Amino acid sequence: MKKVMLVDDSRTVRLIGRQIVEGAGVAVAEAENGEDALEVFHREGDVDGVLLDWNMPVMDGLSCLKALRRVADASRLRIVMCTTENDFEHISQALEAGADEYVMKPFTEEIIREKLLSLATA
Amino acid sequence: MNQEEYDFLSRLVMRTSGLHLGPNKQYLLESRLIPLAQSFDLEGIPELVARLRRSDALLETAVTEAMTTNETSFFRDITPFDELRDTILPTLIADRGTSKSLRIWCSASSTGQEPFSIAILLHEHFPEIVQNWRVEILATDIAEKMVSRCRSGEYSQLEVQRGLPIRLMVKHFEQCDGGWRVKDDLRKLVSFRRQNLLESFRHLGRFDVVFCRNVLIYFDAETKGRILGQICGCLHQDGFLVLGAAETVIGLSESFDRFRDCKSAVYRPKADSACTVSR
Ligand SMILES: C[S@@+](CC[C@H](N)C(=O)[O-])C[C@H]1O[C@@H](n2cnc3c(N)ncnc32)[C@H](O)[C@@H]1O
Ligand SMILES: [Mg+2]
Numbered sequence A: 001m002k003k004v005m006l007v008d009d010s011r012t013v014r015l016i017g018r019q020i021v022e023g024a025g026v027a028v029a030e031a032e033n034g035e036d037a038l039e040v041f042h043r044e045g046d047v048d049g050v051l052l053d054w055n056m057p058v059m060d061g062l063s064c065l066k067a068l069r070r071v072a073d074a075s076r077l078r079i080v081m082c083t084t085e086n087d088f089e090h091i092s093q094a095l096e097a098g099a100d101e102y103v104m105k106p107f108t109e110e111i112i113r114e115k116l117l118s119l120a121t122a
Numbered sequence B: 001m002n003q004e005e006y007d008f009l010s011r012l013v014m015r016t017s018g019l020h021l022g023p024n025k026q027y028l029l030e031s032r033l034i035p036l037a038q039s040f041d042l043e044g045i046p047e048l049v050a051r052l053r054r055s056d057a058l059l060e061t062a063v064t065e066a067m068t069t070n071e072t073s074f075f076r077d078i079t080p081f082d083e084l085r086d087t088i089l090p091t092l093i094a095d096r097g098t099s100k101s102l103r104i105w106c107s108a109s110s111t112g113q114e115p116f117s118i119a120i121l122l123h124e125h126f127p128e129i130v131q132n133w134r135v136e137i138l139a140t141d142i143a144e145k146m147v148s149r150c151r152s153g154e155y156s157q158l159e160v161q162r163g164l165p166i167r168l169m170v171k172h173f174e175q176c177d178g179g180w181r182v183k184d185d186l187r188k189l190v191s192f193r194r195q196n197l198l199e200s201f202r203h204l205g206r207f208d209v210v211f212c213r214n215v216l217i218y219f220d221a222e223t224k225g226r227i228l229g230q231i232c233g234c235l236h237q238d239g240f241l242v243l244g245a246a247e248t249v250i251g252l253s254e255s256f257d258r259f260r261d262c263k264s265a266v267y268r269p270k271a272d273s274a275c276t277v278s279r
Helices: A011-023 A034-044 A061-070 A088-096 A109-115 B003-017 B026-039 B045-053 B057-066 B079-095 B113-125 B127-132 B144-152 B166-172 B221-234
Strands: A003-007 A027-031 A049-052 A078-083 A101-104 B101-106 B134-141 B173-176 B179-182 B190-194 B207-212 B235-243 B256-258 B266-269
Touching: A003 A011, A003 A034, A011 A027, A011 A109, A027 A034, A034 A049, A034 A061, A049 A061, A061 A078, A061 A088, A078 A088, A088 A101, A088 B166, A101 A109, B003 B026, B003 B045, B003 B057, B026 B045, B026 B057, B045 B057, B057 B144, B079 B101, B079 B113, B079 B207, B079 B235, B079 B266, B101 B113, B113 B127, B113 B134, B113 B166, B113 B190, B134 B144, B144 B190, B166 B173, B207 B221, B221 B235
Parallel strands: A003 A027, A003 A049, A049 A078, A078 A101, B101 B134, B101 B207, B134 B190, B207 B235
Antiparallel strands: B173 B179, B235 B266, B256 B266
16 A cells, blocks of 8 residues: 545544554545545545545545446545444445444554554554 | 462463463453452552452452453454455365355354454355355354354444455445444354363364464463364364464474465464364
């Protein structure tokens, strides 16, 4: 993984995410809602992983997920939902829409490494 | 705690569970046993030791359980599970066409992630075997607390996120108070009981695969050797032993050969091994 886009309306979550991702030697881009994320994704051009909140203003994570999956060159993109919506229905909906993994908040560094960066922890 | 209390407690856990503490583990004993003492209305380690000296079976069991390390996760170390799927099970299934029976033992199952990972793997990759064969996964642990955790099949949100891909979680678990519970068709494959590896386990019968992972590390060489000998005696001649990533039989038991088709610590009984426990 080269660059991860952290999409969350909470600055705190983005900050914690950045520490974990950069700590694993992976670059970070940030976006604060779904619409912002689509713009950042195209501008950056080399994002290959996304950690995606569900509840955000302007455009929510599910819509953003669907939009990202519609972009042809995003097919090899790893998209991980990361949300407090932790019930069966939400998870199924996200998987249906093309999420690769699902992180239930609150998360730990180990979980982010495993599910997003696919690095086994020692 | 003073040296005498330390020696008493380390001898006690050595005798009850095999845990080999060695010197200078005061901090470990204290961090586990001070809270335990308090839950028994005892002021501290000296009072705990005094009560144990007068022999208190309940307290002794509680001390033994409190000193176990239960760290585990779903599909821990992954490679042994890949090799179970790609090599071990196909070999066994080819050989068991007549008996159509498969018995797998997780001999230190802790909170159950290991036996349930095996059950998930069977459901995902060998559904016709699960349907038509007699398949049993036996999960045992020394600690009653662990056995009942296993039996509940309930995991916190944190636990289901360690090692378990989300697709397998939504497929095999249902939501419950405080987390996720293994679905019944998975749980049906697994049975649970208490078993101390220091005691005889002949009554458990014979197995095709024994998982004995991340438990021998706590024992001294003599104890490891004795347990490995007994495991050899409960394995079918063509069965498999799976140890943890940091474990080996080398220097401990002459009864096994490394199974070279696997990269992880997989062993088979030697062709003419006279295992220490004859049956
Ligand atoms: C670190 S866990 C290993 C769990 C699992 N096998 C794994 O590899 O993830 C070790 C387990 O061994 C159990 N144990 C310790 N001494 C034992 C004994 N003498 N007999 C049976 N189980 C024991 C502990 O209760 C604990 O749950
Ligand atoms: Mg949000």
